Amino acid sequence: MTLSSKTRDAIAGYIFILPNMIGFLLFLAFPVAASLFLSAAEWNLITEPIFVGINNFIALFQDSYFWQCLRNTAYFSLFSVLLGIGISLFLAVLLKNPSIVLSSFLKSTIFLPVIFSSVSVALIWQWIFDTHVGMLNHILAYVRLGPVPWLTDPHWSMPSVIIVAVWRQIGYNMVIFLAALQGVPQELYEAAEIDGARPLRKFWNVTWPMISPSTFFVLVTSIINSFQVFDITTVLTNGGPANSTNTIIMMVYQYAFQNFKMGYASAAAYVLFAIVLIITAFQNLVSKRWVHT
Amino acid sequence: MKSTSTMNRLSLPLKIWTYSLLWLTAFIMLAPLFWSVMTALKPNAEIFKAPYIINPATLSFKSFADVFQQAPFLLYFLNTLKITLSCTIGVALTSALAGYAFARLQFPGRDFLFMVYLATMMIPRQVTLVPMFMLMKQFGLIDNHLSLILPGLFSAFGTFLLRQFFLTVPADYDEAAKIDGCGVFRRFTLIMLPFAKATIATLILLTFMAVWNDFLYPMVFLNSEVERTLTMGLAIFRGDADVQWNILMAAVIISNIPILAAFLSTQRFVISGVSLSGGIKG
Numbered sequence: 001m002t003l004s005s006k007t008r009d010a011i012a013g014y015i016f017i018l019p020n021m022i023g024f025l026l027f028l029a030f031p032v033a034a035s036l037f038l039s040a041a042e043w044n045l046i047t048e049p050i051f052v053g054i055n056n057f058i059a060l061f062q063d064s065y066f067w068q069c070l071r072n073t074a075y076f077s078l079f080s081v082l083l084g085i086g087i088s089l090f091l092a093v094l095l096k097n098p099s100i101v102l103s104s105f106l107k108s109t110i111f112l113p114v115i116f117s118s119v120s121v122a123l124i125w126q127w128i129f130d131t132h133v134g135m136l137n138h139i140l141a142y143v144r145l146g147p148v149p150w151l152t153d154p155h156w157s158m159p160s161v162i163i164v165a166v167w168r169q170i171g172y173n174m175v176i177f178l179a180a181l182q183g184v185p186q187e188l189y190e191a192a193e194i195d196g197a198r199p200l201r202k203f204w205n206v207t208w209p210m211i212s213p214s215t216f217f218v219l220v221t222s223i224i225n226s227f228q229v230f231d232i233t234t235v236l237t238n239g240g241p242a243n244s245t246n247t248i249i250m251m252v253y254q255y256a257f258q259n260f261k262m263g264y265a266s267a268a269a270y271v272l273f274a275i276v277l278i279i280t281a282f283q284n285l286v287s288k289r290w291v292h293t
Numbered sequence: 294m295k296s297t298s299t300m301n302r303l304s305l306p307l308k309i310w311t312y313s314l315l316w317l318t319a320f321i322m323l324a325p326l327f328w329s330v331m332t333a334l335k336p337n338a339e340i341f342k343a344p345y346i347i348n349p350a351t352l353s354f355k356s357f358a359d360v361f362q363q364a365p366f367l368l369y370f371l372n373t374l375k376i377t378l379s380c381t382i383g384v385a386l387t388s389a390l391a392g393y394a395f396a397r398l399q400f401p402g403r404d405f406l407f408m409v410y411l412a413t414m415m416i417p418r419q420v421t422l423v424p425m426f427m428l429m430k431q432f433g434l435i436d437n438h439l440s441l442i443l444p445g446l447f448s449a450f451g452t453f454l455l456r457q458f459f460l461t462v463p464a465d466y467d468e469a470a471k472i473d474g475c476g477v478f479r480r481f482t483l484i485m486l487p488f489a490k491a492t493i494a495t496l497i498l499l500t501f502m503a504v505w506n507d508f509l510y511p512m513v514f515l516n517s518e519v520e521r522t523l524t525m526g527l528a529i530f531r532g533d534a535d536v537q538w539n540i541l542m543a544a545v546i547i548s549n550i551p552i553l554a555a556f557l558s559t560q561r562f563v564i565s566g567v568s569l570s571g572g573i574k575g
Contacts, residue, residue, distance in 0.1 A: 005471065006399070012477035013398035017406070020391040023447030028413055031421035031428065038423060045430075091318060094311050108560055109319040112326070115556045115563070117506035119524040120545045123531055124329045127538055133341045135328050167321070172567060179568030228419050231508045235528050249419050249509070256423050257513060266423045273420045280415060 038266035045260050056267035066268060068243055069251040073272075075158055076233075076247065077226040080165045084222055085215070087166065088173035093203070095174070096181045107178070111171035118168065122235035125164045126151065129236075154244035157237050161245050164232055173218050180214035181207065209292040216291045220283055227276050248272045333357065333543040340539050356543040363540065364533075366547060368519060369526035374551075376441050376522065377504045383446030384500045385493055392455025393481050397467060407456070414449045419509065426513055440514040441522075445504060451496045454569070458492040459485060495566030498559055505552055523548040 003011075039056055043049035060066050091110060095103055113121060128135045129150035140146035150160045188206045197205065208215075230249040233239060239246035248268060256265035332340060336353040360366055394400075395407050425444065426435075434440040462485060470480045486493075508524040515521060521529070527548055530536060556563055 009398050009477055010400035013394045013400035013403065016390040016394035016398065016481075019387045020447050020452055021406075023387065023444065024410065024413070024449070026428075027425065027444040027447065028416070028421065028449075031424035032413075032416060034424035034427070035420060045427075091315070094315055097311070100311070100315070106315050106319055107564070110322050111560075111564060111567075112322055112556075114567075115502060115552050116549050117508065117524045117527075117552075119506070119508050119527050120549055123527065123541060123545050124325050126531075127332065127542065128325055128328065135324075167325075171322070175564050175567045224415070224417060228417050230419070231524075234508075235531065249422075252419065252422060253509070253513070256426070262423055262427070269420045269422060273417060276417055277415070 035266045035269060038263050039270045041263040043262045045262060049263070052263065056264050057271070059264065060267050060271065065243070065246075066251065069246045069248050072158065072243075072245060073227055073229065073247045076162060076165070076229055076245075077223060079159075079162045080169070080226050080229075081219070081222045083162065083166045084169040084173055085218055088170040088218075089177050089215070091170065092174045092177035092181055093207070096178060107175070110174055113168045114171045116168075118231035119235050121164060121168050122232045125160075125167075126236055129160055151237055152241055154242045157241060157244045161229075161233055161236055164236060165226070165229070168232075169222070173222070176214055176218055177211065180211040184210040212291040216283070216287050220280055223279055223283075224276055227272060329542040329545060332539050333546055335539050337537055337539065340537065356537070356539040357547065359537075359540045360544045360547055363536070364526060364530050364544070365518065366523075366526065366544060369521050369523045370548070370551075372438065372520060373505060373523045376438050376445070377501055379442045380445030380504045381497050381500045383442075384448045384451045385497050387447050388451030388455045388496060389486065389489065389493060390481075391452045393459050393485055395452065395456040396459035397464075397485070398477070410449055411453060414453065422509070422513060425510075429514060435514060436516045436520055438515075438520065441507075441510055448496075448500065451500065454496055455489065455492060458489055462488050491562070491565075492569075494559070494562050495569060498555065498563050499566050501555065502552060502563075 038049075040051060040053055041049040042052045042056070094100070095107060097103075100106070131137060131147050131149050131152055134150070136150065137147040140148065148156060150156050184207060188210070189202060192202045192206050228249055229247050230253070233245045233247050233250060237245040239250055249272070252265045252269045252272075255261045255268065333356050334352055334354070336351055336355060339351050395403060395410075429435050429440040432440075434443070466484055466488075467480055470484050475483070506524060507522070508528070511522045511525045512528075515525065527544060530544055531541060
């Protein structure tokens with residue numbers, strides 16, 4: 001054993017990352033590359049794959065079902081992200097005040113839906129949204145509203161899905177915002193108060209810029225997650241009524257595992273990937289204007 | 294100074310608004326859960342009857358027993374537990390090892406590898422769905438729990454989390470042990486790991502929740518009833534005709550009891566873990 005400690009450290013380093021690297025190459029790098037290759041093929045899992053170049057993408061862009069799924073996904077993403085961030089930030093600002101009684105109980109309660117599976121959450125809400133016997137329409141009837149066809153009308157179905165997603169998401173965002181708010185130096189608020197700043201002004205000039213890195217993180221991850229919505233729409237509405245809640249990942253699932261069009265499904269998944277990548281890159285660019293570092 | 298700041302003293306109307314909004318939100322969070330419990334505790338004949346709050350005279354636990362009679366939920370539960378525990382232990386181990394190496398060991402190509410790794414965190418997992426299915430088919434693992442366990446043993450997020458943590462441990466501890474003649478492996482297990490306990494606990498809980506609640510991948514990789522996970526079993530149970538709402542809600546409650554128990558006993562770690570993940574700046 002004449003190896004120097006430096007060499008031994010290096011060898012250990014490679015051994016330590018080895019399990020992770022195997023997993024990374026096999027279950028991430030390879031599938032990502034393979035799906036690009038697949039997106040240029042026509043394949044039903046049984047006969048040999050046929051190379052079709054960019055035909056899958058051309059067919060995809062002429063497929064009205066694809067556009068509908070994309071529109072639905074964008075609709076879901078826009079509102080679930082904006083509401084999910086707006087409401088959770090507002091709640092975090094309210095809860096941050098140290099004089100709030102029972103603040104940790106409130107925090108845990110608002111966080112609670114985060115821990116349940118989206119399948120369970122969707123089932124509970126399906127029962128609540130029931131047009132005739134659901135709790136929501138029952139409550140609305142007290143104030144002489146409704147009954148609202150939450151899940152059975154194409155105009156109401158997506159808002160209903162968004163309600164459920166936001167309900168499940170705000171606790172998660174709120175906890176991140178609370179941590180960020182905790183990190184804002186108290187002196188900044190005191191200085192702003194000496195200058196006579198009112199609460200709204202303090203928020204815009206002190207809180208907002210100081211927590212912007214966390215806001216950016218929540219925004220990016222929320223958008224990425226929202227574009228992959230599958231569980232809630234599958235269980236709550238199964239894409240209906242009239243395809244009003246079918247999303248891109250549901251379409252990928254249907255094409256790949258119900259119609260066995262592997263190449264076409266991969267192409268759709270890649271378009272989703274490209275969209276997420278472009279949005280993230282764009283946010284990164286714009287972030288220089290509003291994210292305080 | 295802090296407590297005398299006007300920031301902390303709300304005027305009365307502001308106080309009323311703050312409390313009303315917070316308690317209203319708490320109510321909106323709890324009401325659906327409460328109602329699902331109420332529904333599960335009703336006998337069949339009472340489900341569609343107002344008042345929607347349970348009549349204590351008709352309180353019934355029968356729907357909980359019916360769940361197990363109508364579908365093998367105990368089996369689903371054991372399947373989910375097996376997959377979740379395997380993945381959770383795997384992720385904790387591989388992430389701690391790689392996190393330590395990326396943070397503290399010098400080897401050629403380390404920083405480049407880490408950057409590549411970090412970039413992959415951005416890739417939506419669903420993009421790999423189709424090739425992963427083919428890969429598992431090649432391996433002959435379709436309808437086998439290994440198709441979920443094997444890819445679930447690694448986590449780029451976990452590696453990143455642990456690396457960031459190990460960077461904060463003062464290098465002196467590592468150096469001192471090195472001078473005392475400790476090898477890399479002993480330095481890692483005896484000195485660094487104990488420091489990382491809280492971060493590893495956080496990672497374990499976040500992984501546990503994610504795997505326990507996963508739905509898309511089980512739906513794609515598993516077919517037969519005996520292999521089903523809880524989320525999959527629940528969704529299929531719902532799809533079956535004639536399932537009563539009280540029995541369905543009982544199934545939902547049963548399948549979430551473990552995760553609720555885990556959360557209630559460790560919420561400090563879960564919540565600190567979530568705030569931790571938000572504090573990571575790429």
